[in-house]
Amino acid sequence: xxxxxxxxxxxxxxxxGVIVGLMxxxxxxxxxxxxxxxxxxxxSHAALGGVALGVITGTxxxxxxxxxxxxxxWVIGWLTRRGxxxxxxxxxxxxxxxxxxxxxxMSLSATYRQDLIAYxxxxxxxxRTADLQLLIVLAAATLSLLALFFKELVxxxxxxxxxxxxxxxxxxxxxxxxxxxxxxxxxxxxxxxVVLVSALLVVPxxxxxxxxxxxxxxxxxxxxxxxxxxxxxxxxxxTWNLPSGSTIVLVSATLFLVAFVSRxxxxxxx
Amino acid sequence: xxxxxAITFDDVWFSYDTVRTLERVSFDVxxxxxxxxxxxxxxxxxxxxxxxxxRLRPTRGRVLLFGSPPxxxxxxxxxxxxxxxxxxxxxxxxFELVLMGCYGRLGLGRRPRRPxxxxxxxxxxxxxxxxxxxxYFETLSGGQQQRALIARALAGEPQLLLLDEPTxxxxxxxxxxxxxxxxxxxxxxGLTLLAASHDxxxxxxxxxxxxxxxxxxxxxxxxxxVLHAPVLQEAYRFPARHHDQEHDHRAPGTAxx
Numbered sequence: 001x002x003x004x005x006x007x008x009x010x011x012x013x014x015x016x017g018v019i020v021g022l023m024x025x026x027x028x029x030x031x032x033x034x035x036x037x038x039x040x041x042x043x044s045h046a047a048l049g050g051v052a053l054g055v056i057t058g059t060x061x062x063x064x065x066x067x068x069x070x071x072x073x074w075v076i077g078w079l080t081r082r083g084x085x086x087x088x089x090x091x092x093x094x095x096x097x098x099x100x101x102x103x104x105x106m107s108l109s110a111t112y113r114q115d116l117i118a119y120x121x122x123x124x125x126x127x128r129t130a131d132l133q134l135l136i137v138l139a140a141a142t143l144s145l146l147a148l149f150f151k152e153l154v155x156x157x158x159x160x161x162x163x164x165x166x167x168x169x170x171x172x173x174x175x176x177x178x179x180x181x182x183x184x185x186x187x188x189x190x191x192x193x194v195v196l197v198s199a200l201l202v203v204p205x206x207x208x209x210x211x212x213x214x215x216x217x218x219x220x221x222x223x224x225x226x227x228x229x230x231x232x233x234x235x236x237x238x239t240w241n242l243p244s245g246s247t248i249v250l251v252s253a254t255l256f257l258v259a260f261v262s263r264x265x266x267x268x269x270x
Numbered sequence: 271x272x273x274x275x276a277i278t279f280d281d282v283w284f285s286y287d288t289v290r291t292l293e294r295v296s297f298d299v300x301x302x303x304x305x306x307x308x309x310x311x312x313x314x315x316x317x318x319x320x321x322x323x324x325r326l327r328p329t330r331g332r333v334l335l336f337g338s339p340p341x342x343x344x345x346x347x348x349x350x351x352x353x354x355x356x357x358x359x360x361x362x363x364x365f366e367l368v369l370m371g372c373y374g375r376l377g378l379g380r381r382p383r384r385p386x387x388x389x390x391x392x393x394x395x396x397x398x399x400x401x402x403x404x405x406y407f408e409t410l411s412g413g414q415q416q417r418a419l420i421a422r423a424l425a426g427e428p429q430l431l432l433l434d435e436p437t438x439x440x441x442x443x444x445x446x447x448x449x450x451x452x453x454x455x456x457x458x459x460g461l462t463l464l465a466a467s468h469d470x471x472x473x474x475x476x477x478x479x480x481x482x483x484x485x486x487x488x489x490x491x492x493x494x495x496v497l498h499a500p501v502l503q504e505a506y507r508f509p510a511r512h513h514d515q516e517h518d519h520r521a522p523g524t525a526x527x
Contacts, residue, residue, distance in 0.1 A: 151381065158362065161349050
């Protein structure tokens, strides 16, 4: 680990990893509570269309990913606003469409494929100073919003109708959550990759749910699980020359397995 | 229309795109009454509740709560759904669920304080669940869960409770227990209640006003008058037709599917 930290790119990757871990873990709490795992998968894959657009047009791939992810997130919110379509149906339509768009764009130019591989599976070499600065701004904005409206988001996630009766702005809160989800996915793409970022939006909270006895402790355990996954995953990625996304997710899955087995033993299951 | 009533439907029409769910719906519910909204599946009961919650807007006509459009009234409104399902194993305690009832009163971004926590405890005492405050909501029985949802509504100090099939899936004892508690709250706290229900027996025993709905209002009055009206049998014998007449393309004489 010390060797990794002796390089500037290693320091940037670790700083980005800690921020991404925090963002994903807090958001994962709501992803699990609202059963939005498929929305996370869909938005992250849809971001590929934006990455391809940015690469092909020579503009910023992250700006492209942010644009496409936000558009897809808001269209999901619009399509599901009166319950005419469920979230999973809406994302089932939009996610392959945006991804197909990305694949079609990729096929136009073989030159850029190497860049796209890094976006697909993540790379610790990919984090530049400008990326880290963008990440800090996104994290400050998303975490502040989640902290400010935490109780309202929990109420809405448990029972939207009752939250409406209590005069909470349910529609605005839904769009807020989708926007924060899209922003977090884009912020995580360079380190974890579009294919695997959705895992960080579920697995840490699933681990927290197994290990905790209250919502507060679930949040704390989720953050700890995400940070351990990111730090250990980056170190393993450096040591064994593996894509950072896959090692982070494998560590995260291992922590989940440990929590699962421990919980079964604690519950006295055979 | 009586605009001082707790609930007013004034010539309300509503369509989901081309599917008309409500037409010419007019009724009101006086303050302090326990009204039941009955009707067959697809009659528009849940749509009527969603209009009252401000989740939907009428295509035509007016829906008022205490004389104001839903969401703009000063009086607090509590909502009790058929059920609340949290993901299996999610550590949401009964107390945390009931405390949510205070969030509307608190305002955006403000955290619950001691008086709010006291209000949640008091609400749990009123429904007899204070001993289960630390239990996970999902581990309660169906009847206990419905009591916890009443407590959540009470924690917001409402003037009106809206109930959507609140006893579906409960055994007869739990159903009677639930409605007895509702009647007690109506008498003691002067609450207005509107319950959408299929449970005609319970309605006959507990409500003091019944609205029979089947896309439009077929009858309004006391339980005795409405439940003995010939129109009740007609409403339940012939399921509500969901499709707008203008968009119904079945061949003449074809039986409904």
